[in-house]
Amino acid sequence: MPRIITNETYGCPPIRALTFDSLGLIKVTEARGKERGTPTVVNTWGETNASRCVLAASIDDRLSNPLLAVARKDGSVEVLNPCNGDLHFAYSVFGDDGSSPEDDEISGLHLFRKQSDYQAERSCSLLTCTKKGDVSLRSVKFPDAHADSTDDAAPKTWKACGSGELLVGKVDGSENFGLFGGKRVEVNIWDLEQCTKIWSAKSPPKDNLGIFTPTWFTCAAFLSNEDHRKFVTGTKSHQVRLYDVSAQRRPVLSFDFRETAITAISEDPDGHTIYVGNASADLASFDIRTGKLLGSFLGKCSGSIRSVVRHPQQQVIASCGLDRYLRVYDVKTRQLISAVFLKQHLTGLVFDSGFSGEDIAVANTVVEAESEENMTIMEQEDEEEQNEDRLEEAPVKKKKSKKDKRSREEVSGGEEIDEVRSKKTRDHKKKSKKVKHIQEE
Template sequence: MPRTTTLECSGCPPLRALTFDALGLIKVVEARDVQRGVPQVVERWGDPESAKCVTAVSMIDRSSHPLLAVARKNNRIDVLSPINGDVQATISDAHDLNIISEENNIVGLHLFAKQNLELASRDCTLLSCTTKGNASIRSVEFADSSTGSSCIDSPKTWNVCSGGNILCSKVDGNENFALFGGKGVEINIWDLKNFTKIWNSKSPPKDSLGIFTPTWFTSATFLMKDDHRKFVAGTNSHQVRLYDISAQRRPVLSFDFRETSIKALAEDIDGYSIYVGNGSGDMASFDIRTGKMLGCFSGKCSGSIRSIVRHPDLPVVASSGLDSYLRLWDIKTRQLLSAVFLKQPVMHVLFDSNFIVNGPCKEQTQPEIMVSEEVEVSPLKRKKTSRNKEHMIDGSERKKRSKQSKDRKNSEENDGHENIASRDKKSKSASKKKNKSPIPGL
């Protein structure tokens, strides 16, 4: 019997994703069918050029006037409209003294959404951070016509680190705090209102052999939208660490994942599960409260994962990386929904959550089919919700079980020998309890 590799790609719900690749192209991938759609590249913005390689992206994802900022290798930031790809403003890093060194790329970029509500699409504020640690906040005003030059207010710049290379930067959900970390840089958290460093992490102690692993953070993400105190960081020494600002400066919890460096981290909206991708193309989801692996996403992913994004509404996770595929996964089953070949190594991927399918209605005006599809859709949705409930129940049960087992373990340890490891465990469990407290429900 010849074995074949036809993966049962079940297709994905209607969604729209933007991918950013090594040649500076922005590709729009859309799945249009209401049910089991096959995502396809529908648009391509920009011309292929190696100097335009995308290094960082940020998007304000809202229904009216969404904005997209793209930082490129030649230290230019383009502000685009994610709907049609029109360039609204271009900022070249003129203020910088270190422009000459090509090493000093922009690695972190964030568009502030909150301040913009009253001013609509007139201007935007963005935070950028370079490899050398030059962070700056500037606001950009768009000229009336897209061709006109944009006025830039005086940027507020400061230095995040004295040495080393910044590799990851994130801004929390309320946009008051930002974290920076990298190679040789412990994670710093800055208050963005008065530009002061409020916290920095401390490297974990030497291990039992007296070996100190050098600091090298490759990715980080805040765990919850409205809480800046907890965040997860991935290191080059394939470790995932959970930090809690309110607890201690050393990691509250840390665990290893496979053998290559962690390259991408993403948080789920539920606030406790995270998605981890590494340099050899393995991806898994973890429950960060316990550090237990929930499961792997396996589907012939062969290249380093550069970016993982969770869809804000649908139960879909997208991953992309050096194997130049965009892969869409189901969260619950961890099955591959579909893979799109994008021809270039993909640096980043973003979801546009305000994508509503009305394309096919216009294109194929066949009301009968639509009706039938709708009829089919509605029971599915019901099913999904019921499934969710089941999962929730399962999860809570598991939690209980794990708790019990842990208690047992702890008691055993208390009875017998006490060593450092057990102390660690205790502290971990204590921290876990702490973690659990702010999460209601479940």
């Protein structure tokens, strides 16, 4: 018997979510209005290119001058403006030659929220880690119109693991500590200022049959913003583990969740609820103090969940993954609020919490105006730069249209082939006719 779930239509609170997909597109989904509405795709940034598949993303959604960092498959890291998608800055992790090694990819990215220097408006610092274990911490200045040298101080780099694959790179709320882990790499915590390892986990003991499950961390999350000592991790062997740095090196608590790898984990601001998504599209919330399942989120989700995010203010979580849908759930009732079809395999998701719903356009312009006021000297130059940006954008659009044409041509080419085929069959018919004639004669 099919179960019939009758959902009351809750409507979606005003949210703004940015999703990243396997073709390198960034899609902006917004639910507007004071009244609860339905989220819709309002913007798509970037060109379709499979080599620019987004691997990791991080957002700094402060009210003035928000930033969004995106790491792509070809090794480039881009810093964008999440309001309008303007590119501030881009660099390649694997040196300037741009060629990325075959088996090395970016696995973690963090955009620091606290500002190290006073020129906060035009710079940011980024932490990236790659699969081979290279962690680099660098602060970048956006190139200005008059001086386009990117004079960033030499990035701090270190190796977070000797062997294995680094899959998780996280930075805690105070942004002093980084957490790394992965395939055959036990979770370890680094002090980001001194670049020293301060703690590393110990793998759990063999079970009663003497079987050792190999270490394979896939995701991690710090439990609260203030505390860097407690964090939860998800493993490939469908285990969720809670570690406490101050207590012991082995997990304080660990429990299983279903039967496939845990792929996404996210914390709630209340400090004890976590949301866990796995590779066979199950999403559930747990109370980490006891390890008890609070309930699962049913939403007809059919593909592996790649990312789960809790909205900082609204009572919603969103998940996205290989089933090409962005799903928004209510936290309290665990009901699906809405699902948006976004066409590609989605790899990541962030919320823009600066979005308030009804006055988006106004807010953005205000922000821009403020920043312009701050930079009294460079105002004109900035404007020029913006103009230039627009100019630069124009040919991109043209390119897109060309691409459109090409794809259409390809389609028509396919039709031509069909025609050729039908011709061939026709020829064949004729031939058979001829044969008949000959026989008759």
